[in-house]
Amino acid sequence: MSKPTQRMVETNGIRLNVAEQGDGPLVLLCHGFPESWYSWRHQLGALAAAGFHAVAPDMRGYGRSDRPEAVEEYTLFHLVGDMVGLLDALEAPTAIIAGHDWGAVVAWHAALLRPDRFQAVIGLSVPFRPRAKARPTSLMPRTTDSQFYQLYFQQPGIAEAELERDPRTTVRAMLYAASGDAPNTNAGGIGMVPHGGGFLQAVEAPPGLPPWLSQGDLDFYAGEFQRTGFSGGLNWYRNIDRNWELMAPFAGARIKVPALYIAGDRDLVVAFPGMDQLLANLGNFVPQLRDMLMLPGCGHWTQQERPDEVNAAMIHFLRSLREQR
Template sequence: MPQTSVGDRTHRLVPSPAGRIHLVEQGDGPLVLLLHGFPESWYAWRHQLPALAAAGYRAVAVDIRGYGRSSRPAAVDAYRMVELVEDNVAVVEALGERSAVVVGHDWGATIAATSALIRPEVFRAAGLLSVPYTPPGGPRPSEVFARMGGEDEFCVSYFQRPGRAEAEIEPDVRGWLAGFYAALSADTMPETSPHFVARGGTLRDRFPVGRLPRWLSEADLDVFAGEFERTGMTGALNRYRNMDRDWQDLADYAGAPVTQPSLFIGGALDASTTWLADAIEAYPATLPGLTASHILDGGGHFLQQERPTETNRLLTDWLAGLLPA
């Protein structure tokens, strides 16, 4: 198997409906598009880029619109799901390809699934990490979130008002990110759920203090924090502020399955997996092309960084089983 190194990575800016998308590319072969989650960047895939390249794929990790060196439109509604899907299509076209396998983590998993759902001619397979696929439709998201948490406020509701979460995070981006990453990682999770905010409080009140998860070095934290210190948090948070718009935009796809070959990897300790257990049980109907599903014992939320060797093996095994592009 050929060996690859960090030096083999290529950074590029390509045009998209957002203006530009920054991506990092490594390897040659069938295109695998990697989509990060909140609050991360292309760097969340640093362990997968060389592994996929060595396995014979053209691995491309993007900065989602609003993150890193990609464009950050000012309008809140510029971060709707349909806009992000079209960014992904633009990346595939800019790279001179006609199709791609799309793999996403956290919000990236939802973006990946929706890309496969509404642009199946471009995205021939979808890999989902940490967040299960739930078809569009059902009750209005804001109404669902408002009912969660009892006296506390669910984090997604907390993120809705522009400027509110920014005021908590931006005075100490590095410290906030360290606490957030620790709160959702298997080896540093607190006993009290970090997904809820006491009335009048902040999310940070329930984060662990003074401990980094094993997967996160000080240097890694510097990379993530450096980008958000430069860009601010608004572009990333605006994704949450469009969930009701997504519900309206995707109404024609209510209940629709993703039929292409698919993969799911979740962490047994991750709230995204446990809260959405019903969605995983529904995969025979919602992901009829599912070819592999794995729940990693002892796994937290940031699987491709917490468990990179295992994640890389599962991804490359799945990709090897797909039909050639």
């Protein structure tokens, strides 16, 4: 089996580095934080072998892709616009879009806003969340001695100083702590950061690498963030309230294309407050939700922790779409 090739593509006023493999119907793969195209390394070959053209970009702010300076250039409209522009650059009228973590947010909204271009959607870890009734940061947990990690990420420079001190330690700790291999020690205060402390304080140092992560994998991620820093990825979080403002015209809109949702039952995202209700009602907001797959013992890094099961589910869903045409 050949390996994915990489190239730079002009889209939406910036350049994105894309890894791609295979020929056939286009499947876009959007990664999350703190990752890169490389988080889809197990899917590119599998999708290519199944007869698809798999394309995984370094998303805006990551890897070899452009990293605009201005915080406000990382809104959902920019990110979805990058994916629409990528289709244009690839001369593809339509695609199926898949995303994990923040990439799932992009994928869901691409399907919501441009169903003419994105004809089906696969979300990993993060489900589609309808627009909240109030500014999102106002709803995030905070106590007298701690705050939700997304609030900690809001002020430019603070999280960067901590995470960039030693990118290898940062990535290793984050990949382990949110995986299904880590002990569930923070269940009572998921994602809370102590005031005056740091994000990594509550993250347990891994005793070794989990079986799904090799030294070579860690070297790749660490090298990318050593070179780029973390500002690009953190700027996505700094647009949470701005996204809420921009999405006002789409309040109550439903995703009308076929959809698949996959998550691990040990994913911290699934344990966030209110997530049980959201998942129970996901079919109301995504009426063509074909399946919800919950992988036992799997943590947050869905497609890396359980590549075989994720590949099988994705390919089954993609083939079912082809058969219906």
